Each structure stands twice: as C-alpha cells, then as structure tokens.
Amino acid sequence: MSTREESVLARVALTWLAEPGTRSVHQLVDELGPVSALELLLDGGAPQQELRDSVAARGRAGDARAIAAEALGRGDRLAARVVIPGDDEWPPTVEHLRTLVIPDARSRVDRETAAPLCIWVRGPWPLAEVMERSVAVVGARAATAYGIHVATDLGYGLADREWTVVSGGAFGIDAAAHRGALNAGGPTVAVLACGVDRPYPMGNAALFDRIAETGLLVSEWPPGAEPLRPRFLIRNRVIAAGTRGTVLVEAAARSGATQTTRRAIALRRPTMVVPGPVTSAMSVGAHEILREEPASRLVTGLDQVLEELGRIGEFAPVPRGPERPTDTLDDDARAIVEAMPGRGTVDVEVLAARAGLPIRTVLRKLSLLEELVLVARRGQGYLLLSQAANPKPPRRE
Amino acid sequence: MSTREESVLARVALTWLAEPGTRSVHQLVDELGPVSALELLLDGGAPQQELRDSVAARGRAGDARAIAAEALGRGDRLAARVVIPGDDEWPPTVEHLRTLVIPDARSRVDRETAAPLCIWVRGPWPLAEVMERSVAVVGARAATAYGIHVATDLGYGLADREWTVVSGGAFGIDAAAHRGALNAGGPTVAVLACGVDRPYPMGNAALFDRIAETGLLVSEWPPGAEPLRPRFLIRNRVIAAGTRGTVLVEAAARSGATQTTRRAIALRRPTMVVPGPVTSAMSVGAHEILREEPASRLVTGLDQVLEELGRIGEFAPVPRGPERPTDTLDDDARAIVEAMPGRGTVDVEVLAARAGLPIRTVLRKLSLLEELVLVARRGQGYLLLSQAANPKPPRRE
Structure with a gap:
C-alpha cells in the first residue's frame, strides 16, 4: 500500500501526463492504484498505443514526478490543497462521471x-x-x-x-x-x-x-x-x-x-x-x-x-451531513434564529428590531421555535439552544 | 325536410336563445334538426330545466324567429352571409369541438x-x-x-x-x-x-x-x-x-x-x-x-x-383543394409569376423591374418555370400559362 502522500503525488503527475478525463488512465488507476499506474506509464507500458505516444511526448517535456512535487510545493505556499478519492473532502458526486456516456461522441x-x-x-x-x-x-x-x-x-x-x-x-x-x-x-x-x-x-x-x-x-x-x-x-x-x-x-x-x-x-x-x-x-x-x-x-x-x-x-436522497433542524424553517423563523445572540438571552423587542419583523410575528415564530426546541424562554428573554446555533457549515481552520 | 333557408333561420334563432356552445342545444339539433329543435325549445319542451328556464327568459325579450329574420335582413344589407353545416363553406374542423372535453371543467x-x-x-x-x-x-x-x-x-x-x-x-x-x-x-x-x-x-x-x-x-x-x-x-x-x-x-x-x-x-x-x-x-x-x-x-x-x-x-393529411403548381416555387420564382400579366406577353426587362429582381435571376427562374409548364416563351416575351394564373384562391363574386 502506498501512503496518501505518494498517491497524491502520483495523481498530480498522472494529470500532468494526460489531460484530466482520459478514460484509459482512469482505468489503470482503478486497476493498479495511482502509484503503480504512474510507474507503468512512465515505463512506456500503457496498454493503448495512443496513450503510450502521448505519455512519451509529455515525458520529453520533463520529469512527471519532479513536476508534480514542484506543483505540490507551490500549492503549499499558496495554501492550495489537493483532494483525492478517499479523503473526507472528496465530493462523491464526481464519481458519477464513471457512468457518463455521451451519445454519438465524436470529439475527444x-x-x-x-x-x-x-x-x-x-x-x-x-x-x-x-x-x-x-x-x-x-x-x-x-x-x-x-x-x-x-x-x-x-x-x-x-x-x-x-x-x-x-x-x-x-x-x-x-x-x-x-x-x-x-x-x-x-x-x-x-x-x-x-x-x-x-x-x-x-x-x-x-x-x-x-x-x-x-x-x-x-x-x-x-x-x-x-x-x-x-x-x-x-x-x-x-x-x-x-x-x-x-x-x-x-x-x-x-x-x-x-x-x-x-x-x-x-x-x-x-x-x-x-x-x-x-x-x-x-x-x-x-x-x-x-x-x-x-x-x-x-x-x-x-x-x-x-x-x-x-x-x-x-x-434519490443524496447523502448529506446531519440534517440541520433550521433547514425546514420559513424565512421569518430563520431570520429570528439568525438574529439571536450566540450566548445569553435577548428581549423580544430587541429581537424584533434585529430581525426586522413585527413583534407579533416574532412572538408567533418564537412559540414555533420553542416547540422545535430551538429556543427556550428564560425569564423575560429568549435563549438560542445549541442545536440551532450552527445554521451554516463551520469555517475551516 | 326543411329548406336551407329554414335551417339558417332556425340556427340563427337558436344561437340567440342560448349562447353558442351550449351542448344541450347542439344535441337537440343533432337529434331533431334545427327547425324542430327550435320549435321544441319555443314550446317550452327543452329536456333540461336549466335550458327551459333560459329559453323562457330570453323569450320574454322578443320573438326568436322574428329577431333571426331581422338579423338575416341586416346581414344581407351588409353583405354578411350565414354559413351552416352542409354548406361548401362550412369548415369541417369546427366539428371537432364535439370531441372537446376540458378536464375538471368548472366554469360554464x-x-x-x-x-x-x-x-x-x-x-x-x-x-x-x-x-x-x-x-x-x-x-x-x-x-x-x-x-x-x-x-x-x-x-x-x-x-x-x-x-x-x-x-x-x-x-x-x-x-x-x-x-x-x-x-x-x-x-x-x-x-x-x-x-x-x-x-x-x-x-x-x-x-x-x-x-x-x-x-x-x-x-x-x-x-x-x-x-x-x-x-x-x-x-x-x-x-x-x-x-x-x-x-x-x-x-x-x-x-x-x-x-x-x-x-x-x-x-x-x-x-x-x-x-x-x-x-x-x-x-x-x-x-x-x-x-x-x-x-x-x-x-x-x-x-x-x-x-x-x-x-x-x-x-393526418388534411383534405385540401387541388394542389397549385405554384405551391412549390421559391420566393423569386413566385415573385416572377405574380409579376406577369394575366394576359399577353411581357419582356424580361419589364418583368425584372416589376418583380424587383436582377435580369440574370429572372432568366434562370423563367427556364425553371418553362420546365414546369407555368410559362412559355412567345417571340421576345413570356406568357403566363393558365395553370399558374391563379396562385391564390379566387375572389368571391
């Protein structure tokens, strides 16, 4: 088994050797893994003549591994990262391209x-x-x-x-x-x-x-x-x-x-x-x-x-992260959640002013939010409960 | 059998008694013919209560036959004619309304x-x-x-x-x-x-x-x-x-x-x-x-x-009149046909000027039209042959 680091380098090198989307390369990676696939290609062992030719041509322009390493170094300095299959960040939907067949495809x-x-x-x-x-x-x-x-x-x-x-x-x-x-x-x-x-x-x-x-x-x-x-x-x-x-x-x-x-x-x-x-x-x-x-x-x-x-x-439900309870709220209710402080309580008047809504609407929506256990009444004010506190994905550190 | 004149009068009267499109009236006309259908309605014999009521209400506003006769007289003076089923002029496509059913029809x-x-x-x-x-x-x-x-x-x-x-x-x-x-x-x-x-x-x-x-x-x-x-x-x-x-x-x-x-x-x-x-x-x-x-x-x-x-x-080929040989012509050729006099010959130069086309185009199109036996050369000029002479439906006398 190769390390993630080796895989990343190989995948970057392979993308340099043949333009992204090349099916034959993708197949080789499926069969051998990226590291061995890269080795095979660099050794002139691509099964298809077309691929062998293009790899050879590219090879004359430089060393694929060295170029990939350089790109990764450059990425580091830019705070650009590489995401590969198997990473948490890899979007599973792009794998659906395996099924993509364009009818009457004539162009590359x-x-x-x-x-x-x-x-x-x-x-x-x-x-x-x-x-x-x-x-x-x-x-x-x-x-x-x-x-x-x-x-x-x-x-x-x-x-x-x-x-x-x-x-x-x-x-x-x-x-x-x-x-x-x-x-x-x-x-x-x-x-x-x-x-x-x-x-x-x-x-x-x-x-x-x-x-x-x-x-x-x-x-x-x-x-x-x-x-x-x-x-x-x-x-x-x-x-x-x-x-x-x-x-x-x-x-x-x-x-x-x-x-x-x-x-x-x-x-x-x-x-x-x-x-x-x-x-x-x-x-x-x-x-x-x-x-x-x-x-x-x-x-x-x-x-x-x-x-x-x-x-x-x-x-076709798409796999999603844990559902956020605020997803189902209407605009007014969401405005109220967003207007609530992260900590401590807030008065209805202040909340209405912040949310830009009439007090009557705020009171009606607050009782809905209480029922959903998203807010709770504390004395004269209202408190945001933790499960409602994160309506947008967290900022990455 | 009633005469066409009686039918026309009855149909005009029926259209006055109940707004066009009323299915029950149309059915009665199908069953009895317009003259007997009108008689039945005027005698208060409509099978549906709703229709009986509306005919009675309309009847109080005037005599249906007299009103129809007056309308026909007025039409004559205006050169407006009435067309009814069975006439050559009756458009058969409107009869497809017999099959028209609007889903979930709520309104009249x-x-x-x-x-x-x-x-x-x-x-x-x-x-x-x-x-x-x-x-x-x-x-x-x-x-x-x-x-x-x-x-x-x-x-x-x-x-x-x-x-x-x-x-x-x-x-x-x-x-x-x-x-x-x-x-x-x-x-x-x-x-x-x-x-x-x-x-x-x-x-x-x-x-x-x-x-x-x-x-x-x-x-x-x-x-x-x-x-x-x-x-x-x-x-x-x-x-x-x-x-x-x-x-x-x-x-x-x-x-x-x-x-x-x-x-x-x-x-x-x-x-x-x-x-x-x-x-x-x-x-x-x-x-x-x-x-x-x-x-x-x-x-x-x-x-x-x-x-x-x-x-x-x-x-679904729609029945059409005899095909006009000019139907298949392109715009230039049709312009030439339309620019030709109904009788006698015309010079190419005159024709080109009338059709607004270059002489070269006119000559080329004229040989096409000769081939189609739509025009013929006579001495220095060209003659429109009778089958091309009527590119549009005849004006009604």
Whole structure:
C-alpha cells in the first residue's frame, strides 16, 4: 500500500501526463492504484498505443514526478490543497462521471469524461460539504443585461436558501451567479480550467479574491497551469457532475454552457433552463436545449429551481451531513434564529428590531421555535439552544 | 325536410336563445334538426330545466324567429352571409369541438364547448377554403414591443408561406398577427365575439376594414350583437378548433390567450408557444403552458412553426383543394409569376423591374418555370400559362 502522500503525488503527475478525463488512465488507476499506474506509464507500458505516444511526448517535456512535487510545493505556499478519492473532502458526486456516456461522441472531450484524479482546492470550506447541496448556474460569457439580472438574482436566491452556487468563473453569467451568491453571504465555488493560483480571466481577479476568501476556487489542473482552450470543455463535466442540478441562464447556440447542460442531462441531474426573448442570440442555446432535450425543464425563477431540486431529493436522497433542524424553517423563523445572540438571552423587542419583523410575528415564530426546541424562554428573554446555533457549515481552520 | 333557408333561420334563432356552445342545444339539433329543435325549445319542451328556464327568459325579450329574420335582413344589407353545416363553406374542423372535453371543467365556458350552429362571414373568401390551411396566432392585449415584433413577423411569414393567419381582432398580439399577414398580402381571419358589422374594439376599425376587404370577419353572433365579456372566452374554442395549430406569443397568467391555447391542446392540435423574458409579466402565461402542458412545443420562429404544422400534416393529411403548381416555387420564382400579366406577353426587362429582381435571376427562374409548364416563351416575351394564373384562391363574386 502506498501512503496518501505518494498517491497524491502520483495523481498530480498522472494529470500532468494526460489531460484530466482520459478514460484509459482512469482505468489503470482503478486497476493498479495511482502509484503503480504512474510507474507503468512512465515505463512506456500503457496498454493503448495512443496513450503510450502521448505519455512519451509529455515525458520529453520533463520529469512527471519532479513536476508534480514542484506543483505540490507551490500549492503549499499558496495554501492550495489537493483532494483525492478517499479523503473526507472528496465530493462523491464526481464519481458519477464513471457512468457518463455521451451519445454519438465524436470529439475527444465527449469521449474522455472520466472522473478527476485529484482536485486542487483554495478556500476555507471542506469541498465535499460545500458541494453536497450545490447547484450549477452556467451561461454565456457575452451575456445580456437580462441574463446578468436573472443569474445574479438566482445566485442570490440560491445562496440565501443555503445552496452553494457553482460556476466556472467566466465573464457574464458565471460571474453574475458567483456575485449574487457572494452578496447573499453564501459560499460559492468556481471550477476553473487552470491553476487555482492564477484564475482566469484576469478581469475577474477581484471576484476570484472574494471567492477564495469566502468560497472555493477549485481545479483539476495544478497551480501554474494555463487556461488552454480545450480545458474549459474538459472542466465542464466536473461542474455538471459535482452539483445536484444545473441551471442554464443564457447561451449561444452550441456553446460551452450548452455542453455543460447536456452533460448534466446525460448524468440525469435535474437540468433547468431559463428562456429568454427569441430575438436574442444569447437565448438560442437555451431554447435549443428546451426543444431538443425532453429531460430539460423550463424555469422562470428561484421557486421553480428549488422545486426541481427538491423533486430529485424525494426520489434519490443524496447523502448529506446531519440534517440541520433550521433547514425546514420559513424565512421569518430563520431570520429570528439568525438574529439571536450566540450566548445569553435577548428581549423580544430587541429581537424584533434585529430581525426586522413585527413583534407579533416574532412572538408567533418564537412559540414555533420553542416547540422545535430551538429556543427556550428564560425569564423575560429568549435563549438560542445549541442545536440551532450552527445554521451554516463551520469555517475551516 | 326543411329548406336551407329554414335551417339558417332556425340556427340563427337558436344561437340567440342560448349562447353558442351550449351542448344541450347542439344535441337537440343533432337529434331533431334545427327547425324542430327550435320549435321544441319555443314550446317550452327543452329536456333540461336549466335550458327551459333560459329559453323562457330570453323569450320574454322578443320573438326568436322574428329577431333571426331581422338579423338575416341586416346581414344581407351588409353583405354578411350565414354559413351552416352542409354548406361548401362550412369548415369541417369546427366539428371537432364535439370531441372537446376540458378536464375538471368548472366554469360554464369550459363545459359548453359544442360546435357553432352557424357562422356569420363578411369578406371575399370561401370560409372553409381559407381555414383549411390556417394557423391561430394569439396572445395578450397588453403585449410588449417584443411580443408585437414577434407576432407581426410570424403573421407575415405565415401568410407569405400561404398559411391563413387566424386571430381574435383584439389589440396587441392579435392585431399584430393580422397586420403581419395583411402586409404579406395574405388573407387573414378575425374571429369575433360580436356582430361582424360592428367589430370590436373600435380602435382597430381601420384594421377590420382591411380584413373585411382582403380576408374574413367571422362570428357566431348575428350582426348587431354586442361583445359581452363572456363571449370572448366562448369564441376562443372556434379559433382553436377552426385552425390546424395555435401559436401563443405573449400571455399573462391564466388569460384568454392561455385558454385558447389549452383548448388547442385539448383538441390535440399542434400547440406552439413563443417564450420570452422571465422578467416579463406578459410571458408568464406562455411559460406556464410550456411548464404545465407536455404537448405544447416551444418555438422560436417561423421555421419551427412551419415544422410543427408540417409534422401533423405527415400523420393526418388534411383534405385540401387541388394542389397549385405554384405551391412549390421559391420566393423569386413566385415573385416572377405574380409579376406577369394575366394576359399577353411581357419582356424580361419589364418583368425584372416589376418583380424587383436582377435580369440574370429572372432568366434562370423563367427556364425553371418553362420546365414546369407555368410559362412559355412567345417571340421576345413570356406568357403566363393558365395553370399558374391563379396562385391564390379566387375572389368571391
């Protein structure tokens, strides 16, 4: 058995030897483990001629193990970590890529859709926990004001309802969805097609800084990796597989965003599409999906997205952490919980002022919260009980 | 056997005694014929108490036969005619209303959806012929600029492809669809909820004048009848049943236009919906249909509407008049046919100028038309042959 450290190094090296998603490499890792798989490849023993050739070509550019070690050192200095299968942080949903088969796949990117070998992560949250209850919001870079408006609203609303908004960090819809989520104070995840140390595009640098502080930047590629054109499409399968559902806001015909959406459909994830004016080139891709994919669902706003996400929940419960008792509260009750001090009691008047609610509403909701054993009356005031005290995932140390 | 004249009078009188669509009246006419059905009702012999009561109430307002005779006289003076089942002009598709059952029908208008007893017609075309290849384009009165643009374009395109555009003559989408069709020189049909002599709304008076000249104004109600509120919803079933498919352009939630659309779905007509911005109240009804009715189809423009209309064509060929050899021509060739004089020859130069096409194109298309035996060369000019001479249905004398 190899140590975790050896596995990490091997997986990083393998990702450098062949682009992520390469099925033959993934199979070898399944059979031999990453360390032996790497050895075999470096010894020129890949079973497929194509893979042997590409490994040989890459090998001429440098020593895979040395390059991986260097990347790991660089990651350490950046506080970027590598997550691999078996780690608590490994999001189990990406393994569903094993089942992904794109019908009539002609291009390499449609054939090579294996799960990631490793994921680089930058930011304060455990990856698996944040992705557990996550939605992809994707769309056009050249979005219209309409699309930006809708994506920002959705990002905000989803984060406000404690869904993690996942997108690709691009201009346009991606950035709007991330921003909306940030504005609601929720964690948001940008899945990049380059190293987490040099997120692309540079124009979104301030956004990436905010995401790295309060959400996650993630990538299959090591620090320093460049955002090569094909990588965006390779990356999209992780957005589709890592989330519980995908919402397409605006997309040109046959664009990257429609590709992600079709991946989500092929993975049988709830796939939602926001329509737009038929006169807008930026809605052509959205309408194309709605017309061509019977499994896609037209949605006009947050409520319908939540409904679709709830629907799968019923049939295929996704493994989740311990359920938070505050999950089922309505907005007013949650506002009250959030307005309560972590320690000590609070008066109803003060609570009403903090929560921005009428005293009558606060009293009604407090008796509900008492029944749920989330708060307790103490003398003239109310006390938050410990099980309600943690409505958001803990900040990682 | 009663004469056609007696039948017409009885059907007009019956429509006055009970609002169009009343199933019990329609059944009586099926069983007894209109003349005996009218006699029975006027003698207080209606089998249903409800119908007896309403006939009695109406009877106190006047003599049904005298009122019908007066309406017929008024129609004659207006050049408005009555069409009844058995007439060549009777559109067979409206009889499909016999099969229309609205699920969970709670309101009267959802229950009383029988076929019309008679249809008043004003305009130069035979009703059945014009409706044979017709599409309903319906939508909101308070349409947006976007909706108006789309409806006008669709109306134009459909008429240009020799589809009759049918709508309700209302402000907004209806008027835009009619106008688009008129601009393309096609006949358009306004199905009214009042007499064909006083089309409503008055603000569309100029539009109605143009429709009466080059298309048709039709109604179940006799000349002079007022556009009472419930009549719009009663009328909608005729728009849905009389056409081969329905396109909804913009609609508020649960509006008259969505009602027509749901009627079309219940009749299993191709039902097409144009999406719009989710931020627009005028697209809420359209998105509602797309989400709730699996049989509805999202369309983004003319080509997709034609494709849907073509699709049914394949499965259920609709009886048509003798095929016109000009049907298969492309736009340039048709422009040339239309630019040719009814008699005598024309020079290529003159023809090119009239058709607005380059001489080279005209020469190329003329050889095609010669091959199709639609035109012939005579000396220096070209002659239109008789089978091409009638590209549109004949004007009624």
